Amino acid sequence: MYDIKWIRENAVAFDTGLKRRGLAPLSASLLALDDTRRAAIAKAQASQERRNALSKEIGKAMGAKDVALAEQLKAEVAALKELQPQLEAQEKAAKAALDEQLTAIPNTPKDEVPDGADEHGNVVKSVHGEAPEKAGGRLFGQNFAPKEHFELGEALGQMDFETAAKLSGSRFVVLERQIARLSRAIGQFMLDTHTEEHGYTEVMPPLMVRDDAMFGTAQLPKFREDQFRAGDDHWLIPTAEVPLTNLVRESILSEEELPRRYTALTPCFRAEAGSAGRDTRGMLRQHQFEKVELVSITTPETSAEEHERMLACAEAVLKKLDLHYRVMTLCTGDMGFASQKTYDIEVWLPGQKTYREISSCSVCGDFQARRMDARYRPKEGGAPRFVHTLNGSGTAVGRALIGVMENYQNADGSITVPDALVPYMRGVTKIEKA
Incomplete structure (x- = not known):
């Protein structure tokens, strides 16, 4: 199994190895799947960071006795909390799709291995x-x-x-x-x-x-x-x-x-x-x-x-x-x-x-x-x-x-x-x- 980080840093070598195995280049499609996974992680992290920041603002609003603002901020936190499972599911699905692709790819041959179809x-x-x-x-x-x-x-x-x-x-x-x-x-x-x-x-x-x-x-x-x-x-x-x-x-x-x-x-x-x-x-x-x-x-x-x-x-x-x-x-x-x-x-x-x-x-x-x-x-x-x-x-x-x-x-x-x-x-x- 491959490390997607290694593929990102060695895309040409990876595709060359696959070509010697008789396979089409796969780095572009794999990196696209990884981009989707990384974007899902970024969204989930941004949502969590926003919730953390809102919690602090709610505390300040409550301290200032601004009940209306506090309720507004709480409503936004609730919406983000409800969205979190969806974002986590997106990340999980993206990772599963990437892993499924990676597990189906054979090992790349060493340089000294002779080329041949069979x-x-x-x-x-x-x-x-x-x-x-x-x-x-x-x-x-x-x-x-x-x-x-x-x-x-x-x-x-x-x-x-x-x-x-x-x-x-x-x-x-x-x-x-x-x-x-x-x-x-x-x-x-x-x-x-x-x-x-x-x-x-x-x-x-x-x-x-x-x-x-x-x-x-x-x-x-x-x-x-x-x-x-x-x-x-x-x-x-x-x-x-x-x-x-x-x-x-x-x-x-x-x-x-x-x-x-x-x-x-x-x-x-x-x-x-x-x-x-x-x-x-x-x-x-x-x-x-x-x-x-x-x-x-x-x-x-x-x-x-x-x-x-x-x-x-x-x-x-x-x-x-x-x-x-x-x-x-x-x-x-x-x-x-x-x-x-x-x-x-x-x-x-x-x-x-x-x-x-x-x-x-x-x-x-x-x-x-x-x-x-x-x-x-x-x-x-x-x-x-x-x-x-x-x-x-x-x-x-x-x-x-x-x-x-x-x-x-x-x-x-x-x-x-x-x-x-x-x-x-x-x-x-x-x-x-x-």
Whole structure:
């Protein structure tokens, strides 16, 4: 969310940022709404000041025993008092109209973010390893066509989409036996890596949050249709980013407390309202999935460095799993609503013969902090400042499971367990049909 004072002082920069997002200039219309709000405030203040002045004049008239003048002044005070609620309502309506506009505007991109209309404008930042079926990898020389994860899981009798559909409808899955354990192992492995090696604090947050929390991280109001409502005043979390980031809402931290780094392994719930017909086979796009989330709360001066650090933490788990992936810098047209800059990590899937996103790491500047009123007190003194927030997946458990299954598959349909996961599988080194 934006500070209208900043927009007034930086109208050209604001409109330029929106243009890079593919949006028309909005500063003029926003400032007009703000002018209306300021005029309503001025009227209300002038009315109150007039009432205060009249009260003094009434006292003087009463002291001079000028009853007629006193009654005349009282009548004017009464009229102003009756008008006051209308003026306050005008101010409230003007503020609501301005806030409604401001909350619907996405964050402006950093200067170094590449311009582009959609995913075709994304830029490769780095590549790790090689596709295993191309040279020297696990599949090389086995002389078989790699299968997709759902083909492998169903053939093993441990991935059941049909029964899940009977229970819950489309975009759900039932995992069983060793594949279920493998999924659990992946989540625990990632969580242990981030807490024990990367210094994140483990959190077990609520899975339901109120409107204010969803608004704070910008899921509401714009993306209401993508969420699952739980009762009258709660939402199922679409990602642990929501409760983790909101841990600092409506607070003033000391600079010495920063950065704060949180991680959580939680179920996530998404309606996927805007993805009809996309990735209908398999586990790529589910209504319910698990993810290890990373959230950082930092100062403005350190947020760019923290972004690179978060990316490295997410990459570390994929390197330990020995998965081939690439890092993409998202262009202006493909970034999330609250993001200033985003890196996507895309893992190679031999069965699909393509890269698919497995992690997204974003720096949001003070965009979310303003919505949450999350600030810190600088150690050199002065007024509290808004913190910067970052979030990333470290990584999506279901998509990591897909990556492991497809990259570690064998010609006989079995799946080799990556070395890093064997301790979490109690020594099991291969998943075979029961």
